[in-house]
Amino acid sequence: MVLIAYLTYFERKVIGAIQLRKGPNVVGPFGLLQPLADGIKLLTKETIFPENSNKFIFALSPILTFALALLGWAVIPVDFKLVLADINVGIMYVFAISSLGVYGIIMAGWSSNSRYAFLGALRSAAQMISYEVSIGLIIISVLLTSKSLNLTEIVMAQKDYWYVIPHFPMFIIFFISTLAETNRAPFDLPEAESELVAGYNVEYSSMTFGLFFLGEYGNMILMSSMSTILFLGGWLPPFDYEFLSFIPGFVWFLTKVCILLFVFLWVRATLPRYRYDQLMSLGWKLFLPLSLVWIIITSSVLFYLGS
Amino acid sequence: MIEYIPILVFIVFALIFSVGAFSLSILVGKKAYYPEKMSTYECGFEPFDESRGKFEVKFYLVAILFIIFDLEIIFLFPWAVAFYEIGLFGYLSMIFFLVVLTIGFVYEWLKGALDWN
Numbered sequence: 434m435v436l437i438a439y440l441t442y443f444e445r446k447v448i449g450a451i452q453l454r455k456g457p458n459v460v461g462p463f464g465l466l467q468p469l470a471d472g473i474k475l476l477t478k479e480t481i482f483p484e485n486s487n488k489f490i491f492a493l494s495p496i497l498t499f500a501l502a503l504l505g506w507a508v509i510p511v512d513f514k515l516v517l518a519d520i521n522v523g524i525m526y527v528f529a530i531s532s533l534g535v536y537g538i539i540m541a542g543w544s545s546n547s548r549y550a551f552l553g554a555l556r557s558a559a560q561m562i563s564y565e566v567s568i569g570l571i572i573i574s575v576l577l578t579s580k581s582l583n584l585t586e587i588v589m590a591q592k593d594y595w596y597v598i599p600h601f602p603m604f605i606i607f608f609i610s611t612l613a614e615t616n617r618a619p620f621d622l623p624e625a626e627s628e629l630v631a632g633y634n635v636e637y638s639s640m641t642f643g644l645f646f647l648g649e650y651g652n653m654i655l656m657s658s659m660s661t662i663l664f665l666g667g668w669l670p671p672f673d674y675e676f677l678s679f680i681p682g683f684v685w686f687l688t689k690v691c692i693l694l695f696v697f698l699w700v701r702a703t704l705p706r707y708r709y710d711q712l713m714s715l716g717w718k719l720f721l722p723l724s725l726v727w728i729i730i731t732s733s734v735l736f737y738l739g740s
Numbered sequence: 741m742i743e744y745i746p747i748l749v750f751i752v753f754a755l756i757f758s759v760g761a762f763s764l765s766i767l768v769g770k771k772a773y774y775p776e777k778m779s780t781y782e783c784g785f786e787p788f789d790e791s792r793g794k795f796e797v798k799f800y801l802v803a804i805l806f807i808i809f810d811l812e813i814i815f816l817f818p819w820a821v822a823f824y825e826i827g828l829f830g831y832l833s834m835i836f837f838l839v840v841l842t843i844g845f846v847y848e849w850l851k852g853a854l855d856w857n
Binding site: 475476477478480492495496497499500503504506507508517518519520521525526551552555558559562563565566569570573576577580581582639640641643644709710713714717718721722725728729732735736739 | 743744745746747750751753754755757758759761762764765766768795796798799802803805806809810813816817820821823824828831834835838841842845849854855856
């Protein structure tokens with residue numbers, strides 16, 4: 434929770450720095466209390482239910498979006514055995530939860546009964562399911578090498594070398610797909626403010642908007658930690674030296690997640706937005722065939738080495 | 741099943757938290773309703789008709805393609821985990837499956853199902 438709030442602070446600071454501005458610096462020392470102030474501000478604003486909307490679904494969708502963004506965390510191992518539920522199908526669970534995220538957006542767009550929201554939700558759903566396919570295929574390649582669906586075991590399988598080394602092209606594709614999956618720039622077509630105002634959440638105000646917002650940032654952190662677990666060796670230090678393993682695992686984990694999140698923000702501050710047809714063709718015509726071919730290559734190499 | 745109990749607790753916690761934040765804002769937030777505020781946002785215009793009208797069929801097509809590929813991914817999950825136990829037969833049959841799928845994919849591509857314009 435606090436992490437999500439401070440990610441918004443971090444984002445404004447980083448983008449401020451990249452654009453040679455100061456970012457928030459008034460509330461508290463270095464503006465550190467800014468997220469708290471934003472939260473209170475959002476909480477005390479008026480919640481608007483548009484008269485044409487389906488009130489129940491309208492209220493349900495931000496709740497669902499935020500709850501789903503939190504739910505994925507139940508299986509993420511932050512350190513060895515430092516995990517809420519060490520289930521043996523952990524990666525399936527995360528995959529399922531992140532797929533369900535589409536529902537919140539579809540429900541929001543449909544129940545708002547507004548053009549912008551409807552178009553934004555359609556775009557967002559099409560984009561998310563397109564990139565989910567390549568994310569799924571990339572996960573398969575990782576699973577082939579790790580032989581387990583349990584997230585702890587996937588990390589332990591990377592003791593000798595991180596999967597970013599053998600699967601480097603897949604790491605890049607996975608990262609770009611997570612950008613698209615979380616609707617972040619340069620793939621933030623659903624909320625392209627120059628044409629759709631704000632996309633699926635245009636009718637939302639107050640905490641209902643806040644929950645969407647927090648959900649998006651929660652998903653960013655969740656996806657970054659998934660990249661960390663799948664490719665960057667989770668809580669493992671980069672080299673198996675004594676003095677490096679002296680630093681506790683969750684520090685390594687957090688450092689890697691923060692680096693990935695920084696790249697998220699960096700990308701947002703520097704790259705222009707994609708066109709929608711380019712976005713879809715990137716997903717279906719480039720990432721999907723590439724990750725499919727990579728599965729065949731990985732399995733062939735493993736089969737050759739195994740026999 | 742015992743390891744799933746924390747997840748259940750977590751689901752309850754997440755729901756309570758999000759419902760709580762939502763209802764707190766309704767309780768605390770100010771209320772001043774008037775008709776213009778409650779109308780659908782359309783840059784100051786009254787909306788002409790229902791917004792749930794026609795939309796591009798492409799979105800539907802993407803959804804159908806997604807179902808095909810997602811099902812395939814579900815097939816691949818157990819195969820990937822059991823890869824070392826099923827040997828040559830398992831390897832070859834999945835390669836055959838992927839080849840068939842690729843033929844279908846190439847067909848879609850040539851038919852223009854993946855083009856947006």
